Amino acid sequence: MIRHNEDTFEQLLTATLHDLAGSVQEHELRPGRPGRLPVAAAPRPVRRRAMPLAVAASVAAVALGGVFAIQSWRDDPSGDSGRPGSLGLPTTSASPRPDGTAESLPDTSGTRRPGTETAAPPLVGTMVNDVEARVSYMLPPGWTVMPESSDPDMSLTTGGTAGPEWLPDVVGRPADRAIFYVATVGPAALEGFGGVRESAKALTNIIPCPDEYNGRMVEDTKATKVDGHDAWYSEAECVLPETEGPPLRIRATLIDTGGDAVVVTGGASAPTRLAEIERITKSIRIQ
Amino acid sequence: MAGAGEVVERHGRPQAPAPPGHGGYGLAELYDRHRLFHVRLALLLVDDRETAEDVVQDAFASLQRKFGDRVEDVGHELAYLRAAVVNAARSALRRRRTAARHVPPHSVAAASAEVAFMESEERRQVALALRRLPSRQREVVVLRYWAGLSEAEIAATMGIAAGTVKSTAAKALAALKQAMEGQ
Numbered sequence: 090m091i092r093h094n095e096d097t098f099e100q101l102l103t104a105t106l107h108d109l110a111g112s113v114q115e116h117e118l119r120p121g122r123p124g125r126l127p128v129a130a131a132p133r134p135v136r137r138r139a140m141p142l143a144v145a146a147s148v149a150a151v152a153l154g155g156v157f158a159i160q161s162w163r164d165d166p167s168g169d170s171g172r173p174g175s176l177g178l179p180t181t182s183a184s185p186r187p188d189g190t191a192e193s194l195p196d197t198s199g200t201r202r203p204g205t206e207t208a209a210p211p212l213v214g215t216m217v218n219d220v221e222a223r224v225s226y227m228l229p230p231g232w233t234v235m236p237e238s239s240d241p242d243m244s245l246t247t248g249g250t251a252g253p254e255w256l257p258d259v260v261g262r263p264a265d266r267a268i269f270y271v272a273t274v275g276p277a278a279l280e281g282f283g284g285v286r287e288s289a290k291a292l293t294n295i296i297p298c299p300d301e302y303n304g305r306m307v308e309d310t311k312a313t314k315v316d317g318h319d320a321w322y323s324e325a326e327c328v329l330p331e332t333e334g335p336p337l338r339i340r341a342t343l344i345d346t347g348g349d350a351v352v353v354t355g356g357a358s359a360p361t362r363l364a365e366i367e368r369i370t371k372s373i374r375i376q
Numbered sequence: 377m378a379g380a381g382e383v384v385e386r387h388g389r390p391q392a393p394a395p396p397g398h399g400g401y402g403l404a405e406l407y408d409r410h411r412l413f414h415v416r417l418a419l420l421l422v423d424d425r426e427t428a429e430d431v432v433q434d435a436f437a438s439l440q441r442k443f444g445d446r447v448e449d450v451g452h453e454l455a456y457l458r459a460a461v462v463n464a465a466r467s468a469l470r471r472r473r474t475a476a477r478h479v480p481p482h483s484v485a486a487a488s489a490e491v492a493f494m495e496s497e498e499r500r501q502v503a504l505a506l507r508r509l510p511s512r513q514r515e516v517v518v519l520r521y522w523a524g525l526s527e528a529e530i531a532a533t534m535g536i537a538a539g540t541v542k543s544t545a546a547k548a549l550a551a552l553k554q555a556m557e558g559q
Binding site: 098099101102103104105106107108109110111112113114115117118119216218220225376 | 411412415416417419420425428429433437440441498499502503506517518521522549552553556
């Protein structure tokens with residue numbers, strides 16, 4: 090049995106705490122960058138354009154030359170500019186720029202909320218904190234945060250494996266490219282479809298690539314959890330012309346956050362990139 | 377190009393880091409100066425380094441959301457940061473307790489490496505006793521005996537009354553001593 094008087098016990102307690110705290114040294118922390126927020130820990134706000142109603146819903150395709158075309162999904166589901174298979178949803182497309190850059194683009198292991206699924210291995214990369222969407226996630230090394238969309242109807246944060254000056258001839262094989270983005274679906278759109286789950290089903294219908302790309306669903310609106318929130322997941326693949334290797338896979342997840350729903354979409358062909366997209370998705374934290 | 381690993385601020389227009397001595401400095405500098413302290417604080421509250429770093433990361437993210445990238449009132453923002461770390465640590469422990477209900481008992485009682493390698497047996501016992509304290513008592517002990525905060529500062533950090541700090545500290549010390557005497 091150990092007995093202590095008040096002073097010596099408090100001294101012992103203080104010494105113990107200093108011992109424990111001193112076990113962490115600066116050089117042992119995750120790497121940082123002098124004068125900047127460290128890569129692994131920097132909160133990274135990404136401003137999203139304040140826009141009326143529209144919300145992006147899916148990355149439609151990796152276009153020729155490796156540039157992504159992106160559809161947006163307006164809040165008003167009653168429009169008539171939908172493309173085949175889109176349930177008549179009005180959409181707008183961001184076309185590839187002539188120089189081959191992406192027009193607009195997409196993009197959290199945080200620690201973790203109750204109900205969070207099995208923790209993914211810690212990602213080292215860039216943490217993106219989307220202030221307006223209230224979502225954060227981690228982009229692994231090799232991924233680039235893309236510029237904001239110039240399309241006023243887009244509300245996206247974007248990550249991709251190439252930067253805005255991305256030229257098809259300097260970035261390696263098209264099959265190694267990938268993209269990931271986050272968008273939100275406002276209450277009007279959710280209501281228009283009859284709720285979050287129904288919106289997820291509608292999303293499923295606009296994900297498949299156009300007929301000419303041999304689009305097909307791989308997973309059709311499956312319930313899942315993201316950071317403890319109910320979510321619906323679907324996956325499609327399509328074969329793009331003039332590309333070699335495996336088909337493009339597009340994975341979309343609609344997350345019910347209780348407010349604006351969050352749509353997370355990733356697209357890639359290479360298995361390694363698809364695995365990265367899965368890890369990014371697992372790193373999502375709803376704030 | 378916004379390459380992975382770089383920090384790109386997107387608040388509508390580029391923001392140059394504020395130089396020190398001109399009404400404040402940047403969040404990055406605050407981070408550089410105070411990260412280690414807060415990781416250590418978090419470590420004392422949650423026991424493992426990875427979680428501690430995550431906790432501090434979340435706290436800085438919260439700080440940035442609230443105050444932006446320019447630090448105007450260092451004292452005020454550090455107080456906010458400290459409270460954010462304590463709150464995030466408490467949440468982490470809560471989640472851990474929830475998770476622990478679903479794993480076999482023998483797998484949750486292991487001492488951390490820091491505790492296992494303490495040279496003094498007496499300190500090792502104190503460290504183990506600390507881990508068994510209720511969250512609030514542990515927070516008070518750490519803020520008082522490690523961070524050296526006053527009762528008023530602890531009260532502000534934890535969002536409780538100063539009187540509660542005093543009584544909680546007394547209970548914590550009694551519990552620790554009792555645990556030690558029972559060894």
